[in-house]
Amino acid sequence: xxxxxxxxxxxxALPHRVAAFLSREIESGDLxxxxxxxxEQQLSEKFGVSRNVVREAIAQLRADGMVEARQGIGSFVLxxxxxxxxxxxxxxxxxxxxxxxLFELRCILEAESAxxxxxxxxxxxxxxxxxxxxxxxxxxxxEDGSIDADLLFHREIARATGNSYIHTFISFVCEQIRRxxxxxRQTNPLHDLVEVNVGEHVRIYEALVAGxxxxxxxxxxxxxxxxxxxxxxKLPLRTQRTEEGK
Amino acid sequence: xxxxxxxxxxxxALPHRVAAFLSREIESGDLxxxxxxxxEQQLSEKFGVSRNVVREAIAQLRADGMVEARQGIGSFVLxxxxxxxxxxxxxxxxxxxxxxxLFELRCILEAESAxxxxxxxxxxxxxxxxxxxxxxxxxxxxEDGSIDADLLFHREIARATGNSYIHTFISFVCEQIRRxxxxxRQTNPLHDLVEVNVGEHVRIYEALVAGxxxxxxxxxxxxxxxxxxxxxxKLPLRTQRTEEGK
DNA sequence: CAAATCAAGTTGTAGGATGATATGTATAAC
DNA sequence: GTTATACATATCATCCTACAACTTGATTTG
Numbered sequence: 001x002x003x004x005x006x007x008x009x010x011x012x013a014l015p016h017r018v019a020a021f022l023s024r025e026i027e028s029g030d031l032x033x034x035x036x037x038x039x040e041q042q043l044s045e046k047f048g049v050s051r052n053v054v055r056e057a058i059a060q061l062r063a064d065g066m067v068e069a070r071q072g073i074g075s076f077v078l079x080x081x082x083x084x085x086x087x088x089x090x091x092x093x094x095x096x097x098x099x100x101x102l103f104e105l106r107c108i109l110e111a112e113s114a115x116x117x118x119x120x121x122x123x124x125x126x127x128x129x130x131x132x133x134x135x136x137x138x139x140x141x142x143e144d145g146s147i148d149a150d151l152l153f154h155r156e157i158a159r160a161t162g163n164s165y166i167h168t169f170i171s172f173v174c175e176q177i178r179r180x181x182x183x184x185r186q187t188n189p190l191h192d193l194v195e196v197n198v199g200e201h202v203r204i205y206e207a208l209v210a211g212x213x214x215x216x217x218x219x220x221x222x223x224x225x226x227x228x229x230x231x232x233x234k235l236p237l238r239t240q241r242t243e244e245g246k
Numbered sequence: 247x248x249x250x251x252x253x254x255x256x257x258x259a260l261p262h263r264v265a266a267f268l269s270r271e272i273e274s275g276d277l278x279x280x281x282x283x284x285x286e287q288q289l290s291e292k293f294g295v296s297r298n299v300v301r302e303a304i305a306q307l308r309a310d311g312m313v314e315a316r317q318g319i320g321s322f323v324l325x326x327x328x329x330x331x332x333x334x335x336x337x338x339x340x341x342x343x344x345x346x347x348l349f350e351l352r353c354i355l356e357a358e359s360a361x362x363x364x365x366x367x368x369x370x371x372x373x374x375x376x377x378x379x380x381x382x383x384x385x386x387x388x389e390d391g392s393i394d395a396d397l398l399f400h401r402e403i404a405r406a407t408g409n410s411y412i413h414t415f416i417s418f419v420c421e422q423i424r425r426x427x428x429x430x431r432q433t434n435p436l437h438d439l440v441e442v443n444v445g446e447h448v449r450i451y452e453a454l455v456a457g458x459x460x461x462x463x464x465x466x467x468x469x470x471x472x473x474x475x476x477x478x479x480k481l482p483l484r485t486q487r488t489e490e491g492k
Numbered sequence: 493c494a495a496a497t498c499a500a501g502t503t504g505t506a507g508g509a510t511g512a513t514a515t516g517t518a519t520a521a522c
Numbered sequence: 523g524t525t526a527t528a529c530a531t532a533t534c535a536t537c538c539t540a541c542a543a544c545t546t547g548a549t550t551t552g
Contacts, residue, residue: 014505015305027417028405029398039533050506052298055535056305059261063309071534072513101409108358108412163347166354169415260536285502296537301503317503318544 014049018057021047026066026077033079037067099177103228103235106173107221110154113170114204114220115213117160125160126209132156133205137198151175153201157208157220200226260295264303267293272312272323279325283313345423349474349481352419353467356400359416360450360466361459363406371406372455378402379451383444393424399447403454403466446472 022043025031038046043054058075061067069075117125135149151174158170200223207216228235268289271277283289286304290297304321307313315321363371381395397420404413446469453462474481 027401027413029401041533044507052301052505052507055298056302059302059305060309063306069534070514072515072532074533098411101411104362104409105411105415109354112354163350165347165351165419169351173411287502298536298538315503316545318501318546320502 014053015056015060018043018047018049018053019060022057022061023064023066026061031077033077035077036073037075037077039074099231100228100233100235102173102176103224103233106170106177107224107228107235109166109170109173110157110224111217111221113158113161113166114208114216116163116166117157118208118211118213118216120162121160121208121211125156128156129153129160129205129208133198133201136201150201157204160208197223197226197230260299261302261306264289264293264295264299265306268303268307269310269312272307277323279323281323282319283321283323285320345474345477345479346481348419348423349470349479352416352423353470353474353481355412355416355419356403356470357463357467359404359407359412360454360462362409362412363403364454364457364459364462366408367406367454367457371402374402375399375406375451375454379444379447382447396447397421397424403450406454443469443472443476 022031022037031037037043037058040051040054040058043057044051047054058067058069062069062075065078067075067077121129132149132153136146136153154174155167155171158167161167200219203219204216204223207219225235268277268283277283283304284292286297286300289300289303293300304313304315308315308321311324313321313323367375378395378399382392382399400420401413401417404416407413446465449465450462450469453465471481
């Protein structure tokens with residue numbers, strides 16, 4: 001009774017697919033903490049892969065602190081309290097549609113971040129944001145320095161919210177996106193370098209200076225959508241956005 | 247020319263010892279970024295272990311984002327900037343933070359999550375959410391089973407967005423809040439147990455069934471604000487929310 | 493000279509064999 | 523009857539060989 005692993009278009013390593021499957025089962029609660037995973041033999045037969053593949057998958061789960069293997073017994077599912085971290089690894093990032101999802105998450109976080117920053121920013125924050133903006137304007141093309149300045153711009157806005165959780169999460173998401181862009185450029189050097197749209201950033205900055213949360217949110221949302229578009233990602237938009245909060 | 251791995255008193259798994267050795271070589275700069283690791287065959291001979299052990303060790307390094315393996319070539323050492331696997335560990339998030347900021351982030355993520363879920367959910371998602379809701383209704387007080395059901399309810403909604411990043415982030419934030427509540431109850435057992443407001447959850451569920459993103463978002467926002475209030479956290483609200491998107 | 497082909501090297505996967513470790517069971521001793 | 527030992531079983535840990543898939547560079551061929 002073999003079970004087909006989701007066969008996405010992208011070529012993906014088998015161990016990662018198995019690990020992702022088990023990981024989802026644990027996350028969704030199908031495998032409660034404390035329970036024993038099926039034996040390597042059973043998993044091997046269930047997924048139709050060799051035990052080596054299963055072992056590598058379990059090793060990955062163990063590295064993430066999701067299970068604990070004990071010789072002669074099996075692998076136990078650990079409670080979420082023991083989970084060490086959030087991790088988005090390179091393989092996951094390469095999966096199709098993941099860029100789209102990442103941008104979607106970024107849009108949610110940054111739009112709200114911009115609105116909060118517009119309400120809570122002080123002069124020191126504005127100065128830091130302006131400095132990043134100036135650094136960005138120095139470069140026309142999407143080069144390393146420009147990318148860093150762009151990243152800094154967004155992080156400074158997140159910092160201006162006064163909520164370090166938001167700052168941490170946005171930094172993380174931005175890093176993921178930046179690295180995937182690096183990677184895409186590395187594997188396909190002919191790919192056109194994406195230009196940084198300075199104008200979009202200026203509009204965000206102006207809204208922050210004006211202390212207008214709605215304008216800041218709208219400008220940021222437009223910017224993220226534009227940025228996604230420039231790397232070939234069409235962001236699925238919510239159909240009823242304008243009606244919210246009525 | 248075999249090389250002895252450090253034989254510590256503790257019995258440690260072979261792959262972990264190999265990974266630790268290579269990891270130290272990379273960290274110390276003996277293996278510069280961009281260079282190719284020795285082949286699995288060579289490492290196998292060097293350490294006197296099987297190729298499987300070497301493979302598991304490299305898989306661990308890859309999971310940590312230190313190397314990238316490419317079939318037919320070898321494993322490249324990555325620069326720290328290129329490392330695609332980032333951990334947001336609890337220590338980082340715990341530094342001088344408070345519940346207020348955590349709830350603020352949760353509100354941002356979950357409100358949008360509910361709206362997206364209302365647009366994208368299918369019957370399987372609704373069934374899973376309903377199941378969590380039923381489990382929750384069984385308990386009147388904020389007890390362990392009820393907390394788990396509550397958590398599951400929110401995670402299932404996040405899953406219904408189809409965006410695994412949102413799911414991951416929300417799970418993480420919920421887990422943080424749950425642990426804080428556990429801790430508060432442990433240190434102060436006299437503290438009144440907070441009741442789960444089933445009604446708020448029902449309203450969210452109904453909006454999801456109706457496929458109404460705006461209603462789902464509003465219900466979720468009200469719920470998070472209410473939940474924060476019940477644990478003594480006053481959520482700072484944005485002043486201009488209703489005007490957004492004009 | 494250019495393009496197609498081939499050969500060698502490397503990682504990825506398959507599948508079995510053996511050792512190490514934990515658990516349950518049956519037998520023997522008291 | 524109870525306890526203790528030995529054995530059988532199940533499982534992970536490691537090792538081994540073989541083949542498939544992929545990359546690179548040399549060779550051959552037109």
